[in-house]
Amino acid sequence: MKSIEELEKIRKETLEKVNLRKDRNGIRITVGMATCGIAAGARPVMMAILDELGKRNITDVVVAETGCIGMCKYEPMVDVYVPGQEKVTYIKVDENKARQIVAEHVVNGHPIKEWTISSVE
Amino acid sequence: MLYRSHVMVCGGTGCTSSNSDRIAKCFEEEIANKGLDKEVQVVRTGCFGLCELGPVVVVYPEGVFYSRVKEEYVPEIVEEHLLKGRVVKKYLYGESVTEEGIKPLEETAFFKKQQRVALRNCGLINPEDIKEAIAFDGYKALAKVLTEMTPEEVINEIKKSGLRGRGGGGFPTGIKWEFAYNQKETPKYVVCNADEGDPGAFMDRSVLEGDPHSVLEAMAIAGYAIGANHGYIYVRAEYPLAVKRLQIAIDQAREYGLLGKNIFNTGFDFDIEIRLGAGAFVCGEETALLNSVMGKRGEPRPRPPFPAVKGVWEKPTIVNNVETYANIPAIILNGSEWFASIGTEKSKGTKVFALGGKINNTGLVEIPMGTTLREIIFEIGGGIPNGKKFKAAQTGGPSGGCIPAEHLDTPIDYDSLLNIGSMMGSGGLIVMDEDNCMVDIAKFFLEFTVDESCGKCSPCRIGTRRMLELLNKITSGKGEEGDIEKLETLANSIKASSLCALGQTAPNPVLSTIRYFRDEYEAHIKEKRCPAGVCQALLKFRIDPDKCKGCGICAKNCPTNAISGKVKQPHVIDQDKCIKCGTCMDKCPFDAIYKK
Numbered sequence: 001m002k003s004i005e006e007l008e009k010i011r012k013e014t015l016e017k018v019n020l021r022k023d024r025n026g027i028r029i030t031v032g033m034a035t036c037g038i039a040a041g042a043r044p045v046m047m048a049i050l051d052e053l054g055k056r057n058i059t060d061v062v063v064a065e066t067g068c069i070g071m072c073k074y075e076p077m078v079d080v081y082v083p084g085q086e087k088v089t090y091i092k093v094d095e096n097k098a099r100q101i102v103a104e105h106v107v108n109g110h111p112i113k114e115w116t117i118s119s120v121e
Numbered sequence: 122m123l124y125r126s127h128v129m130v131c132g133g134t135g136c137t138s139s140n141s142d143r144i145a146k147c148f149e150e151e152i153a154n155k156g157l158d159k160e161v162q163v164v165r166t167g168c169f170g171l172c173e174l175g176p177v178v179v180v181y182p183e184g185v186f187y188s189r190v191k192e193e194y195v196p197e198i199v200e201e202h203l204l205k206g207r208v209v210k211k212y213l214y215g216e217s218v219t220e221e222g223i224k225p226l227e228e229t230a231f232f233k234k235q236q237r238v239a240l241r242n243c244g245l246i247n248p249e250d251i252k253e254a255i256a257f258d259g260y261k262a263l264a265k266v267l268t269e270m271t272p273e274e275v276i277n278e279i280k281k282s283g284l285r286g287r288g289g290g291g292f293p294t295g296i297k298w299e300f301a302y303n304q305k306e307t308p309k310y311v312v313c314n315a316d317e318g319d320p321g322a323f324m325d326r327s328v329l330e331g332d333p334h335s336v337l338e339a340m341a342i343a344g345y346a347i348g349a350n351h352g353y354i355y356v357r358a359e360y361p362l363a364v365k366r367l368q369i370a371i372d373q374a375r376e377y378g379l380l381g382k383n384i385f386n387t388g389f390d391f392d393i394e395i396r397l398g399a400g401a402f403v404c405g406e407e408t409a410l411l412n413s414v415m416g417k418r419g420e421p422r423p424r425p426p427f428p429a430v431k432g433v434w435e436k437p438t439i440v441n442n443v444e445t446y447a448n449i450p451a452i453i454l455n456g457s458e459w460f461a462s463i464g465t466e467k468s469k470g471t472k473v474f475a476l477g478g479k480i481n482n483t484g485l486v487e488i489p490m491g492t493t494l495r496e497i498i499f500e501i502g503g504g505i506p507n508g509k510k511f512k513a514a515q516t517g518g519p520s521g522g523c524i525p526a527e528h529l530d531t532p533i534d535y536d537s538l539l540n541i542g543s544m545m546g547s548g549g550l551i552v553m554d555e556d557n558c559m560v561d562i563a564k565f566f567l568e569f570t571v572d573e574s575c576g577k578c579s580p581c582r583i584g585t586r587r588m589l590e591l592l593n594k595i596t597s598g599k600g601e602e603g604d605i606e607k608l609e610t611l612a613n614s615i616k617a618s619s620l621c622a623l624g625q626t627a628p629n630p631v632l633s634t635i636r637y638f639r640d641e642y643e644a645h646i647k648e649k650r651c652p653a654g655v656c657q658a659l660l661k662f663r664i665d666p667d668k669c670k671g672c673g674i675c676a677k678n679c680p681t682n683a684i685s686g687k688v689k690q691p692h693v694i695d696q697d698k699c700i701k702c703g704t705c706m707d708k709c710p711f712d713a714i715y716k717k
Binding site: 001002003004007010011013014015016017018019020021022028030033034046047050051053054062063064065066067 | 123124125126127129159160181182183184203204205206207245246252253255256257258260261264268377378379383384385386
């Protein structure tokens, strides 16, 4: 180890991977992963979210799975919980939409209204 | 690769002995079967502290705590929790499940009052991966010290923090470092005392197993402060897992250039070697330890000269305990004011205790100094099992003493414990209930010190043995008036004249049990009775004629044919033949046999 910068680089890189064990107060994304969700393609959606978060070095976002909420026809569904705001539910998400949700909603703070459940009900 | 979920399986010695390694493998297989291995990571980590409930598994991001995990639970946890996102409540630590939902681990009674400084990374990181240690600020304090601070500033910071040695003596760490810093002679050495030998103590082992890098980092900091370039860790060979993880940590630190030559390009060199001890208790005494490090017989020598003047290879040396070192990086990073704000006036910071004996939550806890014994035992420790009554707690192992119920509300620190006739020691805390005989407890600890006495000085070698003979006499029903006084006289002479701390403290368990439980000693001597029903020679097994159905099972099982009686009529035990083995009591289907 020749410099503090080198140490800091390793620290940051690894912290991204392990921080979910410590800081658990950030944004939370849940993906509906019951039979209906999985059949509709929820797993590639979640992998896309994880991949996008990883590319952007976002470490304080928790990605979790959840069960069926009863609206199976709208699966894959993704909920985004921002602390202090109401949850936003996205429906019929695919990999491409998932990446944009991360970019627009999680990073820039603008929910994409036309993909949310309120756009159909 | 970013994983969405981390399954942390405890890989400490406690959980490993309840087969946690197998559980970790099951998780890996099951996760791979379900195709989740790109999303879920299995990590073997250090001790979480709740050893009683092992093997323990914590799943993040939820932070839920599965306890006493069995192999057959694993498929269900993977299927339900990791695949479908539904926590399997029935396998969770019961205390964390409430009507309102699942409490975060930090909110449960066991963790709530704890404050983790020395154990900050235990259970949080994979101890075999230096990068995870670095992620949680590992080696950051070393970088700060080497690039921003002078050795004097480091020593002052440690002095101001008020940190005192966690090995038992409680000597101020900063002052020790200053002594060594002021020595002109070179080279100097840094030694880590990891020869944890008290029965029931496992704090140091857990730090070495769960966060070895914190110790390596602190030793390098100490080296910089006193002007040493070489360190030795003296660890007992009976801690194979700790030794293995330490070696991995040292190798990784060398690979990353955090040990070795020219660290952080500052021109500072530091390297560490492991020295294995064979498990002699006396080698925890610093001068004996130094002899053992040099390959000599592990015997103490008189001080002065103190190790800071003449230590390893007759050169200035500092010897600090594992837990003391584990506190150092946190003090450097958070500042001495922060550390000094925790604890009591003369004892700063936190202390790790290993809870054992008659207590529900056997395990490892770290609490701020000044926490009362009542909080540790009844809140964090979950109280005494089976509704039994608390009798006493032993701190300081064979060097300490017992604390009776009347002192439960004493805030624990170095000085308050000395005032009530015990001592901090390294942090073993053994709880005793009404079924424990205090004379027997004193005998147990004395047997240990008699075995472990190195034999160099006669007060310890001969004196402790004479004391043990007196105790054996008392517990076998042959005690005489005056024996207690003899014990006290002997104890005081041994304390005053022994060469090292082993002998000087060996009589403590006897003295403190006499101080608080003199009536139990007197019952053994005058009434030939053991009030707790422990001392075999003083017990008599009897059959309750009202409960006895005359089935004859006891008579059949008695190895000395001491029981006789007619079928369907109450039986009797012949006290002359009875060897008090207790077999009849275990075998009786009607609980008709009692001992008194």
